[in-house]
Amino acid sequence: xxxxxxxxxxxxxxxxxxxxxxxxxxxxxxxxxxxxxxxxxxxxxxxxxxxxxxxxxxxxxxxx
Numbered sequence: 785x786x787x788x789x790x791x792x793x794x795x796x797x798x799x800x801x802x803x804x805x806x807x808x809x810x811x812x813x814x815x816x817x818x819x820x821x822x823x824x825x826x827x828x829x830x831x832x833x834x835x836x837x838x839x840x841x842x843x844x845x846x847x848x
Contacts, residue, residue: 788847789847790845790846790847791845791846791847793845794842794845794846795846797809798834798842798845798846799831800843800846800848805833805834806833806834806838806839806842806843806846807831807832807833807834808831808832808833808834809831809832810828810829810830810831810832811828812824812828813825813828813829
């Protein structure tokens with residue numbers, strides 16, 4: 785039987801913590817940065833938890 789493959793897009797976007805939470809980066813920090821304030825950029829720098837409604841789907845994409 786073939787093995788299940790991890791979804792390549794998902795493994796770049798999500799990570800699992802040791803306690804099993806699914807974390808993601810916040811949007812808006814990749815481009816057009818010149819007009820965004822330093823305060824705003826600091827506020828989106830940290831990872832946030834994925835919404836509860838999406839956790840099951842993300843974990844399945846990650847093969848967990």
